[in-house]
Structure formats: C-alpha cells, structure tokens
Amino acid sequence: MTTIKYDPTQDFIHSTLTSITGRPTRTGIKRLEKENKDNARQIHSLRGNGNEGHLRLCYTLDRFNARPAVAGTPWVDPVHPGTRPDVPDGATGPQITRMVSAHKYDLTEFQLFQSTEKALLRKTMEAVEEVYYKSLQDPDEGYSTLSYNDLIVHLNEQYGTLTNDDLDKNIDRMNAKWTPTQPIEQLFHQINDARSFARDHDNITERATIRSALKNLENSGVFTLALKEWRNKAEDDQTWTNLQTFFAKANTERLRSITTKQAGFHDQHQANNANTNSSPYFVKDMAGNTMAYCWTHESNGT
Template sequence: MTSFVAIDHFTTETLTAIPPEEKPTYNSLKIIHQELNANAMTIPSGIGGGHYRHLTLVLTAAQYNALPNTEAWANPAHPGQAPVHGAAPTAAQIAETNRLFAANEKQFLIFRGTETALKKQLLEAVSNTFTNTLKHKMYGYAQVTAHEILAHLDAEYGTVDADDIKDNEKRMNATWNPSQPIEDLYNQVKDAQKFGGDHDDISEKKSSQRHHRELNPKWSFHCCPLRSQQNRPWPTSKRNSRLQTRKDAESSL
C-alpha cells in the first residue's frame, strides 16, 4: 500500500509547545493531552470497538478500559512478508487470503504511522530535558511509546499543588465583560468546577455565587450584608441610638 502519513489527518498539526526554559505543569500538560487525544481520534480503527479509534495510543490501558463502549484492544501485528496459502488453494481461497493480508498490513501500517506521528509531536512540544530519562543511549525514543512518555511527564510534573488550586479559583473569578456572550461566564465557571472535581471540589453553591456576582453587582451587598458593610460606618442616627442604649445599660448597674 502507499505510505500513510497520519499527521495529514490530525486536527492539530503542531501541539501547544511548552517553552524549553519552563518545566511542564498540570495545566500545560493538560493542553497537550487534549490535543493528542483529538489527533488520535481522527485516525479510524476497528480494534477495541472502533468508538475511540486510536485513542489508546495516548492513554494507559486502565484509562482506555475505563471508557464506555470499549472492547479489549490488541495492537495489530505485521502479517509478514507475503500471504501464506494453504495446500492446493482454490482461486477463491487465494483471493480471500490476499485480501486479509492486505487488510492486516494496512491496519498495522496505519497503527504504526499514527503512533510514530503522535510521539513525534509530543517530543517536539516538550523539551528533551524533561524526557531524557526515557531516552536510550543508542536507540533514542524508538522503544518508548507516546503514552509511556505522557505517563512519565504526568508523574514527574503533572501533580496539582496549592498554587494550581489558587490559580483555578482566580480563573473562575476572572472579570467577565457583559459584552461577551453569557455562555462565556458559564463555561468559565464550569471549567473551574471540572478541575475542582478532580483536585479541590468547587460546590454548586460557590459556582452559583460566582454567577450572581457578575450578573447582579449588588448581590454581595444584599446577600452578605455583614461582609459588605464591615468597613461602612453606621448611619449617625443609628450610631447615636446604640450609644445611648449602652449608656442607659451602664447607668443601671
């Protein structure tokens, strides 16, 4: 068959690279994961049920098996140099053997071409500094798969820390411009909730408060009067009344 160039079919030709001088982080790796996932799912495959195409190439076995509507995945093997026919085959048997050989060869070459392209994209997006421990002194990354590289990066640099959680809340509370579609605000909060669901739960109440603060600037005053008024002086008449009540109480002692 003619050579298969997987990258010609990818939705993202070049991944969002991490600057070489910066360590990978949870957020920068998340973007790379999303782009690789989308690319892997552009290349058809009937293995594993066919629903997720070649997504298995950038997931661990556990992650892939946890997806709904999947079947056991087995990497396709090369069928050999040429079709092998039985003794005294008929013309129909020869044709069928040739057809199966061609189909298996095509499936293998697509699989290998996709794996190679995904790994190449990943290695171009992340500095060798952070993947070098996986590199063989003679064969480079030839014996390492894309999902093994991703697993290494996630384990070493993808841990969420307190700063990531604070940054997530900042993104949720970032100013929303009323000239933007209201969906932008909803998505801003939902994205923060998705992150929080895995690492630091953001309740529905908290997200609702975020919506109200933007949609009703007076909300914080009405819903949180003590917080809103803690730096506001009491009206003069009310303050005088409170002082008089206190004096009366002291004089009665």
C-alpha cells in the first residue's frame, strides 16, 4: 500500500492558529473555528460541490450537507479502498491499468481526508491549553481516536456558552465608532462579526443591523447626500447587502473627490510659487535709481 507524504499544513493559510490563553471563551473558540475553516478550504477536493476543499471536516456530515452551498451535490466521505485493487481473473492489461489507477486515486483521497483532519486537530490542540480538553484523553489510547469535531464540540459545550454580558459587549463592538480615516470595510466587518457572534443565541435582525450602520455613517458627517439618497430608496431595496454595496461606492467617490481637491490645491500652490519667483524684485542703486531684477530671466534694468 502506497502512503502519501503530502503535509496539508504546508497549504494552510493560518500556519499557526490564534492561541487562547487561559480559560477558553466563545470569542476565542469561534476564531479558532474560522481559522480552521479557512485552512480546510485550501486542501483541494472534488467532492461535494468541488469548490470548498475539505471544509466538510469542520462540520458533522449531516450539517455540512444541509448547507445551501452544497444543495444537490452532497458530500460523501471517502472510504478506504483496501490495500490492493480488486482485479478479477481474466482482466486485460488496459483494464488492470485503469483499476490500479482508480485504486490509487481512491486511496490518495482517503489518506488526504484523514491527514487533513489530523492536521486540523493538532493545530487546535496546540492553540488551547491541554487542561481544558484533557478530559477527552483515553487512558490507554490517549488522543489517537479523538476527532477535530469532538474537540470543537467539547470546547463549545464547556466554555462557549454566551452570557448576557457577552451579548451586551458584542453589541458595543458592533456600534463602535467608525471614522472617515478608516476603511469603510472596517465598519462592515465589525457589524458582520457581531451578527456572526450572536447567531443562534440572540440573533441581530437585519433592521437592527441597518440602523447600527446608518447611525455610524450619519455620525461620521461625510455622507449627507448619500444618506439622503439611501433613505429615498424603496423599502425592499434597503437591505444590508445593498447598503454595503451602496456606501462602499459612495465612499469611493468621497475619497476620489478628496484626492482631486488635494491635487488641485497642490497645482495652485506651485503656480503661486512660480508667479512669486518670476515677479521682478525692485531695488535702488547707489545713485538712487530704481532697478528691477527678474528671477526668471536673471536680468535687471531701470
């Protein structure tokens, strides 16, 4: 049996996950989950819709296949094809070649699936102090039978419960002041992160999301006309997705206008300096006659 020597971690976006110091929190656990999902996506697979790599490893199989992204193309976990290809008696040379090739492909898929899960598990264990998952250790087998999802479920059940204080702080993060010197994407990210954090616990509605964004944009003082145009839109068009697109464009135009004005000021400033330097400088000679010196042509005369 051939064993692949490919190390999935070499293609991980996050070679080291964000460590959790001390007792895990929901915020820290969710960050780990997100980073692991980023990594799993990087390990190619044609299974499912063929576009999400090994993301399946970050979900239970049923939950992964319930996602709209894989509707009609359910993921099926690879299985070990056996140590050798099953070649029937009387198979021709070309048939044997195809069977051997298919067996090698199936074995490689299975081994990649297994090695990717082990890599996700190992990286997560490195990011969390062992005392917080040591109860999962088998007295004889250690962690050899532990899966990545087993560990994540344990961390969420033991340490991922949200309190009212957690939810209040999350709203504060969503409403944190945005200033025009920051990328507008920063505002969108903080709101989307807050919605994701509260999902399945105290969902932030779309209307509340839009109100938060509009309040921040209004307080910035730089979107007066854009805000007026937005509020004149049909109610059905005032969605969170549309708001992000609309104000991203409005911000691009705002920045373009600032750049244009700054360029115009710079050009005018240079012109003023040129005019000043080319103007004649009047002095009197020793006889009391007025003379003019031209900076541009370096000449003088009376």
